[in-house]
Amino acid sequence: MSWFWNRGTSSPQDGEFFPPAGSGSAGKDGDDAPPISEESKKWVGFDPTGLERAAKAVRELDSSPNAKHALDLAKLQEQTVQYKHQEEIRKQEAAIRQWESERSRVEQEEKRKTLGAETQQHQERAKYQDQLARRRYDDQLLQQRQMQEENLRKQEESVQKQEGMRRGTIEYEAELRHKNEMSRVQAEIQGKTKMERENQDLALEQIRLKSSEQRTTVLQSIKAAGTLLGEGVSNFVTDWDKVSATAAGLTLIAFGVYTAKMGTGVVARFIEARLGKPSLIRETSRLSLFQSIRHPVKATKKLFKRPSDPLAGIVFESSHEERLRSLCKATINTRQNGGLYQNVLMYGPPGTGKTMFAKSLAVHSGMDYAVMTGGDIVPLGSDGVTAIHKVFDWANASRKGVLLFVDEADAFLRKRSEVSISEDLRSTLNAFLYRTGESSRKFMLVLASNQPDQFDWAINDRLDDLIPFDLPGETERLRMLKLYFSLFVLAPPRVTWWKTPKSIPLQEGVDWEREIEQISKNIIGFSGREISKLAISWQARAFGSSEGVLTKEILDHCVKEMLAQHEQKVRWQKGH
Template identity: 35%
Template sequence: MQQIKHIRIREQGAQQRTFHAFELFGTFMLGIMAHELKPVMPTAVGVLPERRWTNPKGVTNQTKNVMLVRDTHLLFAALGALQLLAKKADVWDEGIEQLFKDNTAIVTEQDDNRRKREELLEQLVRVVAKVEVIQFGFAKTEESVARVEGAMTHYKQVQQERYDQMLASADMLKNKSIEQDLSIAAFQEDFRAAVDREARADLTEKRKQTEAELEVQLVKRSIEKLRWEEEQKTITLRGEEERKKDEYSTQKHHERVAFETAQKKAADLELLSQQEESNLRQQQQKHKDEKELLELRLKSDERRAEIGLQEAVERAKIEEEGKIKAARENEDVNTRMMQAEQAEKRAQMLAAIQATAEVASDWVHTVFSSATNLALLIGSIVTCLGGIYLVREMAILLREQLNKRLGRPSLVRMTNRRGTMQQVGIGLLRLLRLRPPHGAEFNDVVLHPRLRQQVMRLADATSSAKKRRMPLQHAMFYGPPGTGKTMVAQRFAEYSGLEYAIMSGGDVAPLEEQAVTELHKLFRWVHRSSRGVLLFIDEADAFLASRKNTGMSETMRNALTTMLYHTGTPSSQFMLVIATNRPHDLDSAILDRLDESVEFGLPDIDARKGMVQLYYDKYIAKPLRLPTVSAATTMLRKPPREA
């Protein structure tokens, strides 16, 4: 994902296509520059040693070290990043859904708590109002009771006074009974009026108490309403503050990202300019060094050729003079020897002719003198001719049956395809350590460290792709003859777990009209393999040459088209490896199908020492039971023991 985030995608017009891109709405294209992609994702960029194309004016151009973008690498990297983002999006969706559920539960709980608080406040307000009304009624009742008690006390005093008066003046009371009855009736009326007034006062108090409760409830409700409005305002203000805070933080984040992007862009531009300058300097220095080396090599070759020519002329002159001098000195002796040899040869030839004629005449006379001998002669001749014809036909039939049994096309010169029992036997030998284990295929191969690293990287990638049943990459091995391309291809196939089939490009041209049929048969044979096949084509430029060559025959064009047909679709069944020492002669369509190119240069001094040591240990030291070069070197490096 980090690599994909740093890939720079450019946009330009469809008529100015200069990089690997795809069309967008037919007018603009989105694409990636190969030299910009290489520092970010090195494995997604391949380098071809040379590529040719023709411009609209018909002029052929040539470019060396062309960088190509691998679509499959970018595609699978993008798919991997997309799968990772999809997994993270699933986690985010689950988290957001859980957050929504938690927020809903929290809001529901807050509403329940607010409703409970409102109900509790209403109950408290109701209880407080009731208590206040009861206290007010109780106070009124106490006042009424106190007033009644005062009235009763006053009444008792009045009655006591009246009783005293009644006792004092019994006679007067008796005389005034009618007046007393009247006073008692008046008192009763007054008492009833007082009781009625008290009842009316109680009703008034209750009405006032009810009105007070109603006013208290209205006041409490207005207080709660004001409180709820204040809470809503507080929540709104808090949400507004959080929103402003989020907007501010988002704005700051965008500004920081924009600043970082600008800084990174400036750094990338500076790094790109530095890399371009460095590449230009390296290319100029390389061209200068190559030019100087080529001039020195040309001068050395010219000088060597002049010296060799002078030596050959002098040697030929001396030999001719010696021959002429010897012939002049021994002219008579040579003449006599030649005459004697001619006479002896003539006598021997005449004797041989005479003896042969005598034997032939005796044999003819013996044969034709007897009918039995003549019949035997004719029968022997017929029998010999029939035997020769039968042997020839049986050989042809046997060859056809072997080809049918083995299933190997005539183009394949060498293969390591083995049966199930052979595979089991090899596994048993490796288990018993009588055969080197898997991974030791390159132990006896001497390569330059950089070349070995490149070959092992490609072999590991091929082995991993084979295990995952992914499309295998095609490669090109190019370099001078005798640098180990075929041997590396064989060990490459064994290390990767593939079978290999080796063919030569020079075997296609002699087949003429049968070349296409044999190529189809070859690929059918390749696709029948259960382990996969590495098809190695040696001297590939013999029939995979550029179709722009006017001297190419129609059969070779058909063979090239057949090869392009079978290699046009990526396959996990076979891997194509071509070897050539003239990569610039290959067809452009073949070059487009190649994902890797590996250069096999001449070995340096260390590699040559390694090869000498390897062959000495293998063919001299081990057969003669001598110490190997490495053991002898170790013994020489040990310090001498002290006496």
């Protein structure tokens, strides 16, 4: 519809409207009216009453107080429609962007797949080229080997030909020499044979004369010897002075031989007891006269050496240390006052410090220590009794006193009621019991065993004190680790006076204090010997590394290996 009004001026009046241009009301005269167009023909017969009603509604709306609000509402509705269209546009744009992103992702995925395929193809091509290169190299090696073998074969053939020629020459020369020698020998034999045939009668005559002379000489010698012997015996028997002198001389000779034999044995036993060392003693701090002459510096230092802390360098539990210090003090006072020494048994797992403490106790108390093992007595057999007596005679000859430490004592001090014990070992045990029946002022007996329940009941009766040596706890393990870490890593001990060892550098940035504390918590069940071996392994691995530095990796690796070895030892001990 082409009807309109000017809203900015005034509303059309009822019945007032503006028909479209070219309508039939443009002029009264039909002749002057313009021709009706096709567009105007569409409005012919149109009923304008509807438009009138609409105009009336518009006038009423304009006269209404809510007209302005209705216009604003219409504007809002239009803006809402526009916002909806813009929202649809944004959704379409977002969908377009998402589609473009998805397309980009797909393109990137395709590119990545393509790149992966190309990379795999390059790898396969490189692998194939490497295989070809290896094959070419193997073929070259094979050809070189074949050429070398061919050259060697040719050289061997040449050497064999030369050797054959040389051997043929030597054989030919030997054959010629042999022929010449055979010809010479044959000629000599023929000449000798001919001469012997010619001189055979003369030789027979000479043999007869020589045999006759020898027979006559032998007969005359026998007659003269018999005559002299008979006259001598007759004169000796008839002369009493000669008989008495002969008897006295023989008696003196026998007495001299017997005296020399017995005196030599006594002197030998005295020298062995005073100066020598029995074969059963494996280690001792007691110096003989010859050793003092051979090592004067060591002997002099020993004379001026003062007692020190017996537990220096040894770590035990605090209450156990107090007991051991009490034993050391009692031993010192016993030696100074000339009292009777106690016999002590140290029992516990191996590597818990029994031998170390026994040596320290002897040195601290001013005594000499001597170490022997029970396993050395068993193979002696019948000689075990003599060996035991030699040990105690040697100990009784000491001026300072001897701490006799018997390690693995259960090896020969077993129950005599056992069927497996031999008569020789039973006799050796009886000799040991005889020499230790009473407390001594010359020696202190210290036994060490891992199985004290196997001792004979008489051995237990001779023991005055039983000291257990248990595995170290966490506190003791930490103290041992710090001690051995300082001893073997930070400040290795001096081996010789002219060579000062250097400390091992440590890796920077590692809290070694915390690492050692953690290790002490992990090595549960380790003995003191195992802990010292762990520190020695740190030292060895650091010396064997290319940088010569102790790192955390070396520390952890050694701990891991020692833990595995400890577990294996435990399984062996349990019989698994």
